[in-house]
Amino acid sequence: MVQNKLMINKLNNIIVVGQGAMGLLWYHHLSQQNISQSDIQNADKNKKVSLLASNQDSLSNNELETATYQFTAYQQTQTKAYPLSYSQMVDIELAEVIILCLKSFNIATAIKEITNSISPHCIIILAHNGMGTFEHVLSLLPYQQVILAMLTTHGCLRNAPLAITHTGLGQTDIGLLSGELSLSQQTQLTSQLNAALPQVSFHQDIVLKQWLKLAINCVINPITAINNIENGEVNKPKFTEQINALLTEITNVSKTENIDLVLNDLQVIVRKVAQATAKNSSSMRSDVLAGRSTEVDYINGYIHRLGERNNVATPENTRLWQQVLNLKNSSRS
Structure with a gap:
């Protein structure tokens, strides 16, 4: 059996897939958390949070390198601009966690496009409304790939492309759909997500x-x-x-x-x-x-x-x- 080797160190190689409201919300909080940890720990520059967007292949090198997004925090009126790091092929290959914040009908297509580059040790997190995608995703990935579901009640509004407002605080539930995670791995993953955008809880009964x-x-x-x-x-x-x-x-x-x-x-x-x-x-x-x-x-x-x-x-x-x-x-x- 392939053993999951992740989480010996903190998970910093994270990709968020999807440039919609929820994708940008998670990207913002995870990337800001990562920056603060890097400042304190002087972490490896190869470890980062990046965003995989559906339209990035049409962007020039200059647009990719200078990209920004707009974020308005909960109950704040001031909108701030932040640098946006788009995922490259090497990021996908190194990814320890991939969070797919997409519409249900786009999940399988997104997995197909990157499946050959995903590490067998990478944790895949499906964050979408509805049910019925898991069976298809399972057929596209190796048998022992760790797949989790993520459900959130945070409110977020996309005002324009790459511009969001966090409109309501909520909670997030995650849980295992397939593969294996030890209790310590579950705790560490939950703790890191919770530090970025609380409150996050791990559930054994996520279905x-x-x-x-x-x-x-x-x-x-x-x-x-x-x-x-x-x-x-x-x-x-x-x-x-x-x-x-x-x-x-x-x-x-x-x-x-x-x-x-x-x-x-x-x-x-x-x-x-x-x-x-x-x-x-x-x-x-x-x-x-x-x-x-x-x-x-x-x-x-x-x-x-x-x-x-x-x-x-x-x-x-x-x-x-x-x-x-x-x-x-x-x-x-």
Whole structure:
């Protein structure tokens, strides 16, 4: 068995994939943490945090070397510019951790593009909405590659390309999907991520956490996108019957996957999340309004596919999945 040799020393060779809001948020906090440690420890210059962006192949050498991004910290009005270090091939080969902060439908493509350069000892962290990408990613990587899931509730808004505002403090959950990490490795990885952007917790039951987030997304995302409303309006009585139908289907499907979700608990969680993010625009609604592809295939569409596979009826999830897909070509005021 290939043993994971990482984390004898601190993890400094980190790549964040994706120049969206969440990718830049993690890149910012990890790179700033790395800089402060380098100043104190005089660390090896080959150890760094870099960003792998989808458009960097089109940039000139000068643009790559002088790149910056704009960051506005939580509850701050002043925007600051920071240097941006784009990942090169050597960075991918040396990477000890790769965090993929991408839309669900871009995860597999991104892995394919770098899979031949990834070390078998590298930790792959999948940070995206929805479920259904893991099986595909697993087929693209060596059998014993360490793959983790990352779920976060931090709020972040992309104001323009390479310009973000940290809009809400949250928490991040990580956990193992495949491969092996010792307890000390889990602790060290969690500690380093937590030092960069708290609060980060390691969970042995990350799949259950994924299902809980999936259930929330299956309700709030499509209802806000289809009705063009803010999150808080989901709690209006007119949506109660629809929400109960969605969550009932999700609990029924989850049981076929050996996941024990409780309908009453989900109802309470969805209501609390909608209330806590009342003035927010869901990612799916934002994507629809901007004419972008949504992740509905990996949210309600995932429930639809599991229902078909396991002979569980999911009419409401299926209907919303199809409705959101149809919104892509609709004009919105």
